[in-house]
Amino acid sequence: MKEKSFEKKTELLEAALNEFSSRKYEDASLNNIIKSAGISKGTFYYHFKDKQEIYIYLLKSSVNVKWEFINKNIKVSSISIGGDIFEIFKLQAKIGAEFASMYPKYHNLSKMFVKEKGNKIYDIAKNVLIEDNINPLNEITEKAIKKGDFRNDLPEEFIIKIINHLFAHFEDVFNSEDDMELENIIKNLDYYVDFMKNGLGNKIMQEDI
Template sequence: MRRELSILFIDHTVYKQYTALGELHLKESVFGREAGLLEAALEEFSEKSYEDASLNAILRGAGISKGVFYYHFADKKALYLFLQKASAEAKWKFIDENASLQGAACGDIFEQFRRQARLAAEFAAQYPRFHRLGEMLAKERGNPVYEEAMKALGGSAESVIAPMVDQAVREGNLKKEYSREFLIRLLSYLFGHFHEIFDREEERGLESVLANLDTYIDFIRHGVGNE
């Protein structure tokens, strides 16, 4: 089993979590056909758009029948949403655990984002197919499956950024001439599109990503930060 999938199955925690969604029924062994199915699905969905991804190709890659598949998932969309949510959970688990090893969080909104983004870059380097899966989801904006994925993931980027902006305003870290709505929309977009700006092949190495990230955060701070 590839390393990406192994992070989902530690103590069966993440895998079992999704039984509550009603999207699949689990057997005791998650390292057999189920793992093979997720392996094939991750390969397909991380390389192709949702529309172009083929359920038949996934089943061939997993070596399972449609009957076995439909025992676990309702359809291709359920499998897609499961993988997106499971990979997001794995990413935030990685970030939270490594952040705790580095000590208590400190700094303003820019330093908080820098810290999280650096850990996210390390996660992407260690689990590149999960990272590509997230990139492929971002390309689905405007399609119904994107909205469904956002609901499954717990909301939009703006809903995550909003409380950070509110705290930053209270602490005087952001310029007062910009409205709350403007700051939330702007920072949500900038924080969420870093990888689309620095997407050249030579910029994908971890060292280059971290260097560009530091410059990027400093640039945003000089624009809207209250220095």
């Protein structure tokens, strides 16, 4: 997308969010988006190459806004200062649920994205999000390693790769309609984090579970 702002940019992004958060990518209509935004096709194609580009732009925006929300709110919690990384993961999940309640369209966009698994657009978008390194997981994990939150018999590179893999594939395990309900997301993430803590956490922390 060209970074230059334009008239009705907000309307266009809102129309696209409405479309992609309520329909699967293949069923989403670019014509509906353009019509709802009240812009010409020429204006759209000047700023976006096609439907795929605006879809990925929205996904990236959603992830960025979510992590800004999480980081802002986690700093005011005492857990973020004194807790181990596994408690921080659980806190992030709870704050993430608060974000979903405040921004339901972004949450619905995420739910629709999960349904794209097995489709080409899912792999394309996932790769873009990974390449952009929007999720600050590596930095958080590296700090926790230095702090001693993990077993000291495991190499740092191994821990980082495993943590990234587990979180990147959470939705491969919990991908039913029920799993995408907010209360179930939090519950499953708690179980998931406890599972990680048992395998990766140091022995002293494992006794705290």
